[in-house]
Amino acid sequence: DIQMTQSPSSLSASVGDRVTITCRASQGISNYLAWYQQKPGKVPKLLIYAASTLQSGVPSRFSGSGSGTDFTLTISSLQPEDVATYYCQKYNSAPPFTFGPGTKVDIK
């Protein structure tokens, strides 16, 4: 099975900072990667699919990039409401469509 890793596991940044989260697949997955945001005590929410396509209604400060094995989620200007854990998910080929371990984002 393809394994997903994320780095860092947690980060603390100031409001307005540019934040980058990395997701790595153990094998190439083309652009079959999604990103989710889960705020504390809330349901996960789809942010990005196909590595870089923003889901409808998601603020434009979120962006995704990458292909193959290395992917990034960028928040261009961190806002207080962005405090959450962010998960990547691969969905190439056949199931299981594994999630990454998550990156917790806090405000400094």
Place this chain on the structure above:
Amino acid sequence: EVQLVQSGAEVKKPGESLKISCKGSGYSFTSYWIGWVRQMPGKGLEWMGIIYPGDSDTRYSPSFQGQVTISADKSISTAYLQWSSLKASDTAMYYCARLPLGVYGDYSGYFDYWGQGTLVTVSS
């Protein structure tokens, strides 16, 4: 409006059986795959399996194969997740979520709409 509404929280004892539900509305329930995701307390998201309500075609993660059963009743637009004998380690929040249609009409493997979650607590 697409909605997935899950059944309420459950408290069970080890060894008991359980079936939780996820009712879809606002879209053609039989045309979209539905999946289940586990989140143990303080932990990350785990992909459990998916089902196509149109014909009940089901795919499981190897980690959950044989541990749970995923089913659906298309007549009432409801998917289910069930256990025959619960363990304390099944204590978790369980989410159902919809997979959007793929380019070829099958599915894209990510989840676009999520249910509110069902908390399952297993304790003696």
